[in-house]
Amino acid sequence: MSDTLDTAWALNWIRTAQEVISEHRMELIDLDREIGDGDHGENMYRGFTKTVEKLADGTDSIASALGTLGKTLLATVGGAAGPLYGTAFREAGKAVEGQETIDANGVVAIIQGALDGIVKRGKATTGEKTMVDAWTPALEAAKAAAAAGKSPAEAFKVAAEAAAAGAEETIPMLATKGRASYLGERSIGHKDPGATSTSYILAVAADTAEAAQ
Ligand code: ADP
Ligand code: MG
Numbered sequence: 001m002s003d004t005l006d007t008a009w010a011l012n013w014i015r016t017a018q019e020v021i022s023e024h025r026m027e028l029i030d031l032d033r034e035i036g037d038g039d040h041g042e043n044m045y046r047g048f049t050k051t052v053e054k055l056a057d058g059t060d061s062i063a064s065a066l067g068t069l070g071k072t073l074l075a076t077v078g079g080a081a082g083p084l085y086g087t088a089f090r091e092a093g094k095a096v097e098g099q100e101t102i103d104a105n106g107v108v109a110i111i112q113g114a115l116d117g118i119v120k121r122g123k124a125t126t127g128e129k130t131m132v133d134a135w136t137p138a139l140e141a142a143k144a145a146a147a148a149g150k151s152p153a154e155a156f157k158v159a160a161e162a163a164a165a166g167a168e169e170t171i172p173m174l175a176t177k178g179r180a181s182y183l184g185e186r187s188i189g190h191k192d193p194g195a196t197s198t199s200y201i202l203a204v205a206a207d208t209a210e211a212a213q
Pocket of ligand 1: 037040041044078079118130192195
């Protein structure tokens with residue numbers, strides 16, 4: 001039993017996320033076909049697979065694991081999601097720099113760093129049918145869990161649930177950012193691919209954190 005998360009957890013998060021993204025690759029492609037160009041599943045799969053290759057020999061901190069993920073997504077993935085997720089994970093890593101292990105406040109710092117990175121890069125706010133609609137409720141949920149003295153696994157669990165609900169809530173939204181905004185009213189009635197991939201990535205963070213305890 002431990003109520004902190006360490007570097008081994010961070011590596012397990014990234015490796016397992018690669019597997020889960022691989023399992024959902026076609027679903028993410030299909031969602032992006034509806035309101036975009038159909039590359040989201042491939043983009044995410046390529047970026048996470050390259051990262052897992054780079055981290056094959058391990059790494060020395062949570063910050064460097066997340067930093068490697070961010071840099072690799074920035075360097076190898078095109079489109080909107082590469083730079084957005086790349087900046088997100090680079091900033092998430094910086095947010096826990098110097099910490100050997102993290103508690104629920106570290107979970108908040110990671111999610112806050114990711115959201116800040118996405119907003120800095122993409123200038124979207126909530127209600128625009130993007131991944132911001134998954135990361136924002138995730139941050140609120142994690143903050144509440146941390147304030148209530150919950151474990152990091154519990155903080156990721158409520159964050160992942162909030163992200164999944166946030167992704168569902170993108171369905172009736174009109175897209176006003178990114179490629180989906182070109183469709184105007186026709187973007188309504190479809191789930192945002194980036195919000196969906198965010199919910200999977202956070203679900204894996206929660207599952208791997210639970211397994212680490
Ligand atoms: P592209 O749109 O270039 O084909 P992807 O298909 O990989 O890139 O990613 C699309 C996802 O990126 C969308 O589903 C949305 O969640 C996210 N996205 C697009 N533009 C923005 C933005 N300005 N801010 C936040 N997220 C965005
Ligand atoms: Mg796309």
